[in-house]
Amino acid sequence: MxxxxxxxxxxxxxxxxxxxxxxxxxxxxxxxxxxxxxxxxxxxxxxxxxxxxxxxxxxxxxxxxxxxxxxxxxxxxxxxxxxxxxxxxxxxxxxxxxxxxxxxxxxxxxxxxxxxxxxxxxxxxxxxxxxxxxxxxxxxxxxxxxxxxxxGNETPNAFKAVMEKAAADNPGPQKVGILTGPNLHPITVAFDKALEEVKAKYPDFKVVAVHRTDYSPPDNQIKTQTMLQANPDLSIIVGAYTNMSKGAVPALEAAGKLGTVKVYEAGGTAWSVDALKKGWIKATTGFxxxxxxxxxxxxxxxxxxxxxxxxxxxxxxHAPIPGQKSGEVGIVTLDNVGAYEPQSP
Missing domain, CATH: 3.40.50.2300 (Response regulator)
Known part of the structure; x- marks a missing residue:
């Protein structure tokens, strides 16, 4: 400039x-x-x-x-x-x-x-x-x-990174549920592009349900309940933000599937850090x-x-976290969560 x-x-x-x-x-x-x-x-x-x-x-x-x-x-x-x-x-x-x-x-x-x-x-x-x-x-x-x-942490490549983490962690056929925000929102557009690329690259990563939400935990809880009822053999949930997980976790707990259905998300918060340590979610991203x-x-x-x-x-x-490459989103897991300082509750 x-x-x-x-x-x-x-x-x-x-x-x-x-x-x-x-x-x-x-x-x-x-x-x-x-x-x-x-x-x-x-x-x-x-x-x-x-x-x-x-x-x-x-x-x-x-x-x-x-x-x-x-x-x-x-x-x-x-x-x-x-x-x-x-x-x-x-x-x-x-x-x-x-x-x-x-x-x-x-x-x-x-x-x-x-x-x-x-x-x-x-x-x-x-x-x-x-x-x-x-x-x-x-x-x-x-x-x-x-x-x-x-x-840069809400681009297609950023969302693709956490989806690929889910695919790599869970080899073999998987039934996947998706929770995103409203139609046309920039995050939703980026997330959808990433999802199409991951589906093409990992044929075993079978998406069986996609739900748009208003980002609130109550709406995501309801949408997760709907996914579980329609897909009792669901094995993975991927959310566009931590509020998706905040809604998914109580729905999974009520269904007796917390820990059985693996939860991955983007946009790590203070809640995400606690959820990683408790095993409620498997990975999030720096945000x-x-x-x-x-x-x-x-x-x-x-x-x-x-x-x-x-x-x-x-x-x-922001400065990168351990293991994060320049130009890429940081993946936060139980292994490096101690180095991640969230900025949202």
Missing amino acids: RVLLIAGIASTPGMAFAKEVQVDVGLPKPVVVNTDQPLKLALFIEIGTNSAVQSTVTGVRNMAKKYGFEFDVFDARFDVATQVNQMQNALLNGYNAWIVVPVEGSQVCESVTKLAPEANVLVAQSTGTACGRSSKEGDELWSPGTLVYVG YRQTAAETAVQAIIEARAGKPVPHVILNDG
């Missing part, structure tokens, strides 16, 4: 000079930041009742205390039309930077890559992608028009939404100061 500092010209004697920073966001015209104006940030989230999303808010709040800026949270409650409307309103209310976790990436694309930069608003994407990039990897996760993408949000804010701060910012920051901006 190229940054150019420009001193404004005083047209009246005694007038203070305004300092502008031109930030290259991959478009013909840069975003022009007036650094005389304090940072006023809008944080767009999917749903505020989710524990992982709350970690995103915590990350921004930490940085607001550190740097002394104002921010407001816009909760779309998993409604993309609401989120788009919130962005349109934000453009009229003086925000000069956004952090965006989209409900659905394609429908927010124009707002984050065209309308916001045209209004000289810096946009950082935190864990979620825009413009149909949910199924991409690496540098392709960044959308031109935005400052930075911070994430750092608080760090991702903090890293996104730091990128905005540095861009406003005229410093270069990479377009893509992987592993949610």
Whole structure:
């Protein structure tokens, strides 16, 4: 990313000079930041009742205390039309930077890559992608028009890693149940792509049930009960996030199948660490939404100061855990759980 500092010209004697920073966001015209104006940030989230999303808010709040800026949270409650409307309103209310976790990436694309930069608003994407990039990897996760993408632990390859762990741990024919989030959500799109690749690579990994959920543990408990009733010989459950496991475990316990049906998930939390130690789940993945949000804010701060910012920051901006290769998600098991510090309850 190229940054150019420009001193404004005083047209009246005694007038203070305004300092502008031109930030290259991959478009013909840069975003022009007036650094005389304090940072006023809008944080767009999917749903505020989710524990992982709350970690995103915590990350921004930490940085607001550190740097002394104002921010407001816009909760779309998993409604993309609401989120788009919130962005349109934000453009009229003086925000000069956004952090965006989209409900659905394609429908927010124009707002984050065209309308916001045209209004000289810096946009950082935190864990979620825009413009149909949910199924991409690496540098392709960044959308031109935005400052930075911070994430990488909710891509197809990240989900594929935990699915392949499940397949490797359990050789031979398996009957697998899947718990994901809502249709069209960027995480669901990435998860579905990974699932198709794993099914093609591991023919014994037979998926017998796929359930969409609202991410809440109660909904996942109900969906797991339905899976078990329809598939009494189910052997593996794979969830897109720890809340899927939080619902699956009590359903399995009630059915007398806790430990018999192996549970794998993405998005390790404090609950996941305890569940690994108790044997309720077999593996999870590193997930750092608080760090991702903090890293996104730091990128905005540095861009406003005229410093270069990479377009893509992987592993949610977090240091790797033991055994994790660069550019890949960290798999957390009983063997290395002691080195994993979760950021969500």
